[in-house]
Amino acid sequence: MSHFSDKLIAWYVVNPRDLPWRQTENPYYIWVSEIMLQQTQAVTVIPYYLRFIQTLPTIQDLAVCEEDKLLKLWEGLGYYSRVRNMQKTAIEIMHKYDGVFPNTYDLLIQLKGIGAYTAGAILSIAFHQKISAVDGNVMRVISRYFGIQDDITLDTTKKQINQLNTTLLSDEQPHLYTQAIIELGATVCTKHQPKCDVCPVRLDCISRQQNLQSIIPIKTKAKAKKERRFITFILEDEQGRFVVEKVTDNLLKGLYLLPQVEADSLQYAIETLESSGYRIQYTEPLGIYKHVFTHLIWYMDVYYGRIDSSINHETVSSFDEVPMATAHKQITTKEKKNVKY
DNA sequence: TATTCGTGGCA
DNA sequence: TTGCCAAGAAT
Incomplete structure (x- = not known):
């Protein structure tokens, strides 16, 4: 037909x-x-x-x-x-x-x-x-x-x-x-x-x-992405285990992330973590990472931190044990790198 | 109706 | 590097 x-x-x-x-x-x-x-x-x-x-x-x-x-x-x-x-x-x-x-x-x-x-x-x-x-x-x-x-x-x-x-x-x-x-x-x-x-x-x-192939289909253009800046931590305890946090928000719900604080200064981020029970012994900068989502961009200033294991938080011996969001999995698997912050 | 929700490939 | 967008759906 x-x-x-x-x-x-x-x-x-x-x-x-x-x-x-x-x-x-x-x-x-x-x-x-x-x-x-x-x-x-x-x-x-x-x-x-x-x-x-x-x-x-x-x-x-x-x-x-x-x-x-x-x-x-x-x-x-x-x-x-x-x-x-x-x-x-x-x-x-x-x-x-x-x-x-x-x-x-x-x-x-x-x-x-x-x-x-x-x-x-x-x-x-x-x-x-x-x-x-x-x-x-x-x-x-x-x-x-x-x-x-x-x-x-x-x-x-x-x-x-x-x-x-x-x-x-x-x-x-x-x-x-x-x-x-x-x-x-x-x-x-x-x-x-x-x-x-x-x-x-x-x-x-x-x-x-x-000869309209290049103009059809016609589509309104997307809005600009919003940017968010975090101080992000790879926290290792005395047993050599790493802290992970399970997401409860809609974005990445159910996945695991590294601990992070939406902040511009390391000092404020550390104070925030300590107020929620972490005891951080020292930190070391690992570089600045960027991750692009559909509608927003994360800039992450990443630090390695050593903690004692005196509080109740979830830890893993390897990040492969849990479903990690790519935004943070790249931090745990790739080399140190810096992007424009 | 408009916004939210991931990631990787490609020009 | 930046923006677009790919076998869309929920709210």
């Missing part, structure tokens, strides 16, 4: 990347891969995905997994609420659906961590249902193909693109269509220097005809 989907699928079946989640249609594995792939490139996900399904091969394994072990599997992947929400959903599927993965949009959209895209991806890829799944790739492919010059961050534009994608969706092979259009966006219709000469739908593409 649809010209577009036939060409796309014909191209995809001979040009697929070899990605491990394409060797299964188990909805649990498709779900895991789709959550990991949110805002994350496929090549980054591959090793995490393989380790995750090997360690937690069933929904029940995920539902009963201890939180530290779970976050350790996610360590370095970012957006840690993804895996925390995934466990909530696994528990709900065990109790409410007797461990059987729900297979309608209305049921999936109610689950924690599953939004419109992920619901559509699971339903089309794992259950072969004709449900649209629009991610950043689809937004780029559709907006370029139709020459849509509206801001794609607007809800009205997203709705329009979702409607177009629903119209284009293959009746017979929705599982191939969804993967094909995403694959095209990821490997051919890329943000920079799209490979239009090998695109299966280049002849009908408005952006190709009018």
Whole structure:
């Protein structure tokens, strides 16, 4: 029926990347891969995905997994609420659906961590249902193909693109269509220097005809990141163990950080730590580190500190024992360095 | 509707 | 070096 989907699928079946989640249609594995792939490139996900399904091969394994072990599997992947929400959903599927993965949009959209895209991806890829799944790739492919010059961050534009994608969706092979259009966006219709000469739908593409590839999709630019400055400590006690603190705030919740104080002076930071029970014998500067998050930047003036072990704090003999945020793991593993503070 | 939430790659 | 952004969702 649809010209577009036939060409796309014909191209995809001979040009697929070899990605491990394409060797299964188990909805649990498709779900895991789709959550990991949110805002994350496929090549980054591959090793995490393989380790995750090997360690937690069933929904029940995920539902009963201890939180530290779970976050350790996610360590370095970012957006840690993804895996925390995934466990909530696994528990709900065990109790409410007797461990059987729900297979309608209305049921999936109610689950924690599953939004419109992920619901559509699971339903089309794992259950072969004709449900649209629009991610950043689809937004780029559709907006370029139709020459849509509206801001794609607007809800009205997203709705329009979702409607177009629903119209284009293959009746017979929705599982191939969804993967094909995403694959095209990821490997051919890329943000920079799209490979239009090998695109299966280049002849009908408005952006190709009018040379608009570099200006479509149109997107409002991001706000400036806020900056925060910390004095950060690698604290070692008399037993050679290191102090870590488990995060309770939303940002990096459940992960572990080095002790740190939002401050500009070492003296104030030490006083703050001592008022919370640490007794610091001496300190030694290790350098200034920087870590960039999506919406903020941390500058960390790092010191090694020796403490006695007279207070109750959590310690590890190796930072590998706990899930550490990358912002601080880099401090424990990399060489001394200095950035502009 | 706007903001929050990680990390690594790339131009 | 800096900013963008990648198989988005929650609040």
